[in-house]
Amino acid sequence: MSELNGIDLKNCLLNAIVDVFDTMLSMEVEAGESNPEEITDSRIVGTVGFAGKVMGCVSLHVGDAFAENITAAMLGMEPDEIESDEEIYDVIGELSNMLGGDLKSRLCDAGFDCQLSIPSTTSGSNFKIESKGWMEQERIGFTSGNDKGLAEIFIKTGD
Amino acid sequence: MTVKILTVDDSKTIRMIVKKAFKAFDCKLSEAENGVEGLAAAAKEKPDLIVLDITMPVMNGIEMLEKLKGEPDLQDIPVIMLTAESGKDSVMQIVKMGVKDYMVKPFKGEQLIERAEKVVQLEAKKAEEVAADASKQYFSLEDDVQVMTMPVKINRQVNTQVEGFLKTKLQDIVKSGISKLILNLSKAEETNMSLIKVIVQVLQACKKASLNIQIVGTEALSEGLKGFAETSEIKIAFSLDEAKSAF
Numbered sequence: 001m002s003e004l005n006g007i008d009l010k011n012c013l014l015n016a017i018v019d020v021f022d023t024m025l026s027m028e029v030e031a032g033e034s035n036p037e038e039i040t041d042s043r044i045v046g047t048v049g050f051a052g053k054v055m056g057c058v059s060l061h062v063g064d065a066f067a068e069n070i071t072a073a074m075l076g077m078e079p080d081e082i083e084s085d086e087e088i089y090d091v092i093g094e095l096s097n098m099l100g101g102d103l104k105s106r107l108c109d110a111g112f113d114c115q116l117s118i119p120s121t122t123s124g125s126n127f128k129i130e131s132k133g134w135m136e137q138e139r140i141g142f143t144s145g146n147d148k149g150l151a152e153i154f155i156k157t158g159d
Numbered sequence: 160m161t162v163k164i165l166t167v168d169d170s171k172t173i174r175m176i177v178k179k180a181f182k183a184f185d186c187k188l189s190e191a192e193n194g195v196e197g198l199a200a201a202a203k204e205k206p207d208l209i210v211l212d213i214t215m216p217v218m219n220g221i222e223m224l225e226k227l228k229g230e231p232d233l234q235d236i237p238v239i240m241l242t243a244e245s246g247k248d249s250v251m252q253i254v255k256m257g258v259k260d261y262m263v264k265p266f267k268g269e270q271l272i273e274r275a276e277k278v279v280q281l282e283a284k285k286a287e288e289v290a291a292d293a294s295k296q297y298f299s300l301e302d303d304v305q306v307m308t309m310p311v312k313i314n315r316q317v318n319t320q321v322e323g324f325l326k327t328k329l330q331d332i333v334k335s336g337i338s339k340l341i342l343n344l345s346k347a348e349e350t351n352m353s354l355i356k357v358i359v360q361v362l363q364a365c366k367k368a369s370l371n372i373q374i375v376g377t378e379a380l381s382e383g384l385k386g387f388a389e390t391s392e393i394k395i396a397f398s399l400d401e402a403k404s405a406f
Contacts, residue, residue, distance in 0.1 A: 019265060074172060087171065093170070101263075104243075108244070116244065
């Protein structure tokens with residue numbers, strides 16, 4: 001655990017969210033609860049894994065309505081112009097890729113070389129993502145207007 | 160001269176953002192979803208610029224770039240790499256491979272244009288061409304009727320856009336032999352001044368162009384329009400079929 005102490009994962013994740021949402025979506029994001037509950041309603045989770053000297057994954061959880069607003073903002077359209085769920089999954093996957101990319105860069109610069117996976121998305125309701133055996137886990141909530149989301153990172157050093 | 164640009168990215172979202180960024184310029188965009196498709200497209204299209212993602216399935220951007228640099232016909236095509244990774248090692252690896260420039264995601268369309276302009280000469284499209292492009296999202300042809308569908312939110316920006324293309328578009332419609340137009344406002348969720356302006360603009364332009372017009376909307380919209388002097392007398396059809404049969 002001490003090996004990763006130099007990196008403030010929580011702050012890195014929050015800064016990445018603020019930057020990605022501002023640049024790609026022109027959406028202002030504020031930090032929400034420090035240890036938020038899971039979103040239990042129907043939601044979409046974008047996940048990117050990284051492996052190398054450190055292993056782990058970054059996930060972005062957003063409710064369906066928020067995901068639609070995000071997709072519309074990213075593609076410069078109205079929410080009712082979204083043609084399919086595929087567009088929403090692609091956008092959420094791409095956002096998690098950007099979050100993962102930012103964190104991966106910080107880890108690599110700190111000497112923890114790793115490779116990033118292609119993003120994946122999961123959707124549904126009443127499911128919980130549980131990861132075990134990680135050295136560090138951070139979960140942060142954030143808000144954009146009335147919409148709430150959360151981001152998580154699980155990490156451990158490679159063998 | 161039209162600049163040919165190839166975007167290679169597995170994300171449709173990023174391909175759309177790139178396409179949108181170059182929309183205002185005289186460019187021909189082509190797309191590929193991975194390195195294999197990208198190489199084939201590059202060989203076929205001989206683009207003036209390639210915007211290349213790194214992390215992709217099948218063949219990633221680094222492999223594609225290596226193969227591209229190994230092809231005498233393709234090695235001189237300038238490449239701007241797109242990467243979600245800003246780490247020193249990633250950047251050094253990209254730079255060493257001879258790319259013209261790189262962009263770290265997240266990025267804005269304007270930033271991509273700035274980088275592209277250093278590599279290729281982009282010419283802004285003429286105002287009429289931009290207006291014609293903008294009008295495409297609103298118009299569809301149903302049998303012998305042109306349907307102009309307005310979005311959920313009608314604001315000043317939409318108003319200005321419509322103003323920019325309306326006259327020319329209606330002239331083109333008339334020239335093509337069509338004499339009926341339906342203004343579809345069924346998605347509009349708010350009756351505001353921008354909406355009223357659009358209705359007035361379209362009615363006046365149709366009158367000038369001698370086009371028959373019907374308006375489609377919801378009952379709430381119909382009620383809302385009665386509160387404005389400019390639209391209080393307008394009859395609203397509640398479906399496209401009702402509007403078509405009213406001609």
